[in-house]
Amino acid sequence: MTANEAVDTRVRRRLRELRTEQGLTLAQVAERAHIDVSTLSRLESGKRRLALDHLPALASALGVSADELLGAVPPADPRVRSQPQKMGPMTMWPLTHRGSPGGLQAYRIVVVPDGRVPPDELPVHEGHDWFYVLSGKLRLVLGEKDFIIEAGEAVEFSTWTPHWFGAVDGPVELIGIFGPQGQKLHLHE
Structure with missing residues (x-):
């Protein structure tokens, strides 16, 4: 995950990662999120644009927070590495x-x-x-x-x-x- 990665690309990647980590099928996540399987498939593949109103239902279906689904960019390295x-x-x-x-x-x-x-x-x-x-x-x-x-x-x-x-x-x-x-x-x- 990089700082330059587009939000929708990051969400699609995280959606697929979380679904496969939990061993869930597209059908199982679609059912839990109350959306059509084909819609979920197109969201994951990038063939359909992700809308903000999809996030809460998808996050809930995967048992994560919206932040976890968004896959926020990790904070920069906090260490101070300057020369004396x-x-x-x-x-x-x-x-x-x-x-x-x-x-x-x-x-x-x-x-x-x-x-x-x-x-x-x-x-x-x-x-x-x-x-x-x-x-x-x-x-x-x-x-x-x-x-x-x-x-x-x-x-x-x-x-x-x-x-x-x-x-x-x-x-x-x-x-x-x-x-x-x-x-x-x-x-x-």
């Missing part, structure tokens, strides 16, 4: 597909210590950031305050507040969620 992106001391693995609802993007992030210190002027941008530290220690400078965020702790802050973060005493692994503006900034620092 490296930016200086940070490597980010996308955990969400592009175009996620609300424009939010989640990343698994590993930050290695590189001797960097916060710049004299901390960056500010539109948006909101959220981090959850999985392992290690994260230094977060937020305005005039300096925090050490340890494994198991989460932080959330407006990115209108001047901010900077880096690893302390070894690599830090975290989950980060960024809005569209924060994503652009963090991926291109």
Whole structure:
């Protein structure tokens, strides 16, 4: 079954599949659906166009829902398979597909210590950031305050507040969620 397969083609194929899986004859399904055997035969073979009013009776005759008879296209593969992106001391693995609802993007992030210190002027941008530290220690400078965020702790802050973060005493692994503006900034620092 493909996304491009026409609905009527899909229904005809599913009708035949379900009928044969259940070991039913055309006559048995036609009787249960209260339609003529020749009509059912022509529906299955594509010689007669399927009408919407056929669906409930045929689904009931086969003991399935109309959705099962329609053979809806299966959902796309939900796995996120993007390549990691490296930016200086940070490597980010996308955990969400592009175009996620609300424009939010989640990343698994590993930050290695590189001797960097916060710049004299901390960056500010539109948006909101959220981090959850999985392992290690994260230094977060937020305005005039300096925090050490340890494994198991989460932080959330407006990115209108001047901010900077880096690893302390070894690599830090975290989950980060960024809005569209924060994503652009963090991926291109």
